Every structure is written in C-alpha cells, then in structure tokens.
Amino acid sequence: MNWSETELETETEANAAPVATPPATKANGALFLGDTGTLPAEARRALCQLLAGPSVDAQRQPTQWAALLRHEDAVRSLLSELFLELVLDRDGGIAFTRQADTAEVDSPTLLRSAPLTFIESVLLLFLRQQLAEADTRGERAVVEELQLVEAMSIYQKNVSTDQAGYGKRVSAAIAKMRENQLLSKLRGSEDRYEISPALKLLFSAEDVQVLADAYRQLRDGGAVEAIEAVSDDADE
Known part of the structure; x- marks a missing residue:
C-alpha cells in the first residue's frame, strides 16, 4: 500500500517546535557573552543535534540538515577534535556521528553504546x-x-x-x-x-x-x- 506524504507525517514532525529566529550576531561575531566560537548559529544548532543524537534527518529536521550541508567541512573539523567522525548520506538525507577509528592513538570514547538484546x-x-x-x-x-x-x-x-x-x-x-x-x-x-x-x-x-x-x-x-x-x- 502506498501512503501519501500527508499521511506519512510522523509524531516527530507534528510535535516539532517552531524554528526560532536566530539572535542578532554581535559586532565581533560572538553570539553570547564570552563566546569565542567561529561557527554561525545555524551550524552550531546542527552540530548540537548531531551530538545529542541519534541523527540529523533531512525530512524531520530540514533546517539543521541544510545548515549541516553548508558547513560540512567546519563541522567535520570540530568533530575530529573530539575523536568523532561525521557519517553523511546525501541521497538518503541522514547524518550521524560515530567514534573515529584512531588506530593506536589512545582516545576517549564520548558516544554511548550498549549491546543489543x-x-x-x-x-x-x-x-x-x-x-x-x-x-x-x-x-x-x-x-x-x-x-x-x-x-x-x-x-x-x-x-x-x-x-x-x-x-x-x-x-x-x-x-x-x-x-x-x-x-x-x-x-x-x-x-x-x-x-x-x-x-x-x-x-x-x-x-x-x-x-x-x-x-x-x-x-x-x-x-x-x-x-x-x-x-x-x-x-x-
């Protein structure tokens, strides 16, 4: 059976909060007091969604998805600082993070994992x-x-x-x-x-x-x- 796009609206989409208007950036580029970051607000939101997990989905989170594509290189670089890797499927419209393969480099594990029953x-x-x-x-x-x-x-x-x-x-x-x-x-x-x-x-x-x-x-x-x-x- 084929479902129409209207019928296929999920609870995630239905309950999604309205996208807030980004605050005005201060003259020096900072978003808040003490901010030393270099990413624009939209890229930071996409990065936060990736870290919070489990993914950024083009259908459910179109704003974060578009921001992620625009700032992919910068996001990848920041994730690498944390020994994490960005997995991004443009055709499938999905992205998530996973632990980078650091070989013999001793690195902490930030992502939670649990064996499946x-x-x-x-x-x-x-x-x-x-x-x-x-x-x-x-x-x-x-x-x-x-x-x-x-x-x-x-x-x-x-x-x-x-x-x-x-x-x-x-x-x-x-x-x-x-x-x-x-x-x-x-x-x-x-x-x-x-x-x-x-x-x-x-x-x-x-x-x-x-x-x-x-x-x-x-x-x-x-x-x-x-x-x-x-x-x-x-x-x-």
Whole structure:
C-alpha cells in the first residue's frame, strides 16, 4: 500500500517546535557573552543535534540538515577534535556521528553504546530488511505494530514459553526503537510507524547478512547465546 506524504507525517514532525529566529550576531561575531566560537548559529544548532543524537534527518529536521550541508567541512573539523567522525548520506538525507577509528592513538570514547538484546537485534534486522524493500520501491518505509509483533513471534520458542512475558519484551524493544528515533509513529495513527533511513548506515549489508544467517541457524535449533554474541559484534 502506498501512503501519501500527508499521511506519512510522523509524531516527530507534528510535535516539532517552531524554528526560532536566530539572535542578532554581535559586532565581533560572538553570539553570547564570552563566546569565542567561529561557527554561525545555524551550524552550531546542527552540530548540537548531531551530538545529542541519534541523527540529523533531512525530512524531520530540514533546517539543521541544510545548515549541516553548508558547513560540512567546519563541522567535520570540530568533530575530529573530539575523536568523532561525521557519517553523511546525501541521497538518503541522514547524518550521524560515530567514534573515529584512531588506530593506536589512545582516545576517549564520548558516544554511548550498549549491546543489543536478542529481541532487539531481531527487530532491528526486520526493520532493516523492510527499509531495503521500501527503497527498491522508492517509498518511505512504513510498518504496523501488529506486523512487528508477528515477525517476532516466530522466535518465541527460542526465548521463552511465557507468551505474555515475551509480548512485553517485544513491546519494550519497539519502545526502545522509538526512543532512539529509529521508529517514528505516524500522526493520527496508534499502530503505524515510519522506519528511519539512519538504519541503513547503522547496519551495513554485511551486518544484515551475518545476522540473517545466525537467525536462520537459530530457527533450525541454534542457541540464543550465539545470536547475542553476533549482535554484540554488530553493535561495536
């Protein structure tokens, strides 16, 4: 089913605060008392969004996205000062930061990371596959909550015999995807979500293949612990 652009307005877009008018810049270029920065206000807002995470999205944050493109080199330079790297997909309209590969240089880790639970990794794989299929059709990726629950149900026998408890864990995984803005509820709907294109950059095609092979083994009688180990590797 194809959804119109009007129908596909997400809760993020609907609840977005109006863009404030930038304050007048002082004569010396400073934006506030004691300001020694060199970036204009719009670039600083884009940089703050990147650091706050999880991403800058051209559809949901058009102002920050445009500013990021205009000041890409300066933003990359500042992120490098923090041992961070800018990942930017112009075609997909998405950007985020990740730890730079500093090789043997001892560098602090500023970005938080956490291993995926089994259910979270299964859900991410399913969302990544749905995103790929939508891309081939030239559409925005939309899923229904019932569709997610049914996709997770085939793994219940490998995790728990408690159907109610398993359902709660699936609901918690969906809530986590929303919290991290990988799923955005569509306005006017209680059970339809758009999948963030950021997932294409977070999970490469190689990651998807590794996980898909592992889940296939699980359905044939493999151990959950092995899947969680693969998920940990993908998260890193």
